Amino acid sequence: MDWLNAILQGTLLGGLYALFAAGLSLIFGVMRLVNIAHGDLIVLSAYVALSFGVSLGLNPLVALLLVVPSMALIGYALQRLILNRTMGEDLLPPLLVTFGLSVILQNVLLMGYSADPQNLQAGTIETASVNLGPVAVGVMPVLVFITAVVVIAALQWMFYRTALGRAFRATSDRQDVAQLMGLNRAHVFGLAMALSLAVTALAGVFLGIRTAFDPAAGGARLIFGFEAVIIGGLGNLWGTLAGGVILGVAQTLGAKIDPGYQILAGHIVFLIILALRPRGLFPRIDG
């Protein structure tokens, strides 16, 4: 029963990791940008929610209504004003700029909020649980998992069924030809980053409700997101959810053996999968 419970908890945790990963995957898919600052942007979202909570007295789940659009705006501005200037044939300059951005974000958060761990207080929902057969699961993890499924399904639909998704795919295929179709690359990239950070906002708020965070908490989140993307196969959104779940289950099973093994077990499973299937478990199949 304990093991079943661990697998279930790990699966639900995987939903959070999929949310970490989805924005990363989106950005890489549309513009081949590896966003090193992704984890710090997740943490930034948590702090933005914290500030809305303090200033307006909002429950972080309600604050999402403000955090999501705020992060989307930040994403659009970040892309148009900074990242687009570095995008070109060479993938290295934008990667380095996001690395710099990561350092800057951490320091700005440190100055603004100090190094003390913070927490988002969502109220009684945090401790509420439901019985799923023989095991009890928290309402929050279930909510996070459902959100992840909905987000992935919505992104999938957006990608393959809407004009915006068509523009994303066309720009990803051939930037110059997409431009010939009247698509302004700079704007398309801005929209992709806006969407990525909107998802990041969800990830950050759920992270902040689940655990304490501090300005340096982004690095680990970047790695979890990155691992989920790679396990699932680059460019495959449902694969990203599967990758998150595999990572989450590996961690909770590792922790079951010995609490010290939690993170290590995740990394080991990641490495094994990377060694056996370098393109991930579900490499991209279009359509």
Place this chain on the structure above:
Amino acid sequence: MPDALLSLQALNAHYGDFQALYGVNLKVEPGEVVAVIGANGAGKTTMLRSIAGLLRNAPEAIRWKGQAIGALRADQVAALGIALVPEGRLLFPSLSVEENLIIGGQLGRKGPWSLPRVYELFPILKERRHQQSTSLSGGQQQMVAIGRALMANPELVLMDEISLGLAPVIIRQIYEALPGIVGEGLTAMIVEQDIAKALSVSQRVYCLQEGRVSLEGQSQSVPREEITRAYFGV
């Protein structure tokens, strides 16, 4: 005299240190089919890419109805009503045949071209519309590339070697469709290796040689020897 639809005034183009076009002068009047011929490497593609806004190193040299457009981005040029059928087709592999066509029309310019019109012109594309564009034959892909440009309802369509690598019967089919395409307010500039074909479908012809215009004339009346000389530089 009213402004030409498109005019190039001493257009130069560079790739790094290499100069590909030297002071090219050219005019396209509304309703015309203008052919551009020239040997491999003469600069034909470079000229079309410059016009379409993909090179952007000649701000003043390219004029659209008298306005300098050389500094515009490719998407801004497209919005003016200039569409390019690029050399090598360059379809979007992640998009289905139909999506490739739809995205061609995504600026929403009004005009005679629509999905049903393109399918009428190339019925095979309708049968294949849900297929991945890369799974089509070369000729069918060329039809998609042409259809994608027409979907923009352009005023001027630039076609770069649309017959390259295609079977003669397909080429004939595409060129037989051309009169139906041009007209209805559409003007065309076609780059073509097949000189006879180029002359037969166009009213005027330009020949490029090593980045310079080596000949300009009426397609029906330029003597064959002059063309040979302008083409090969002998």
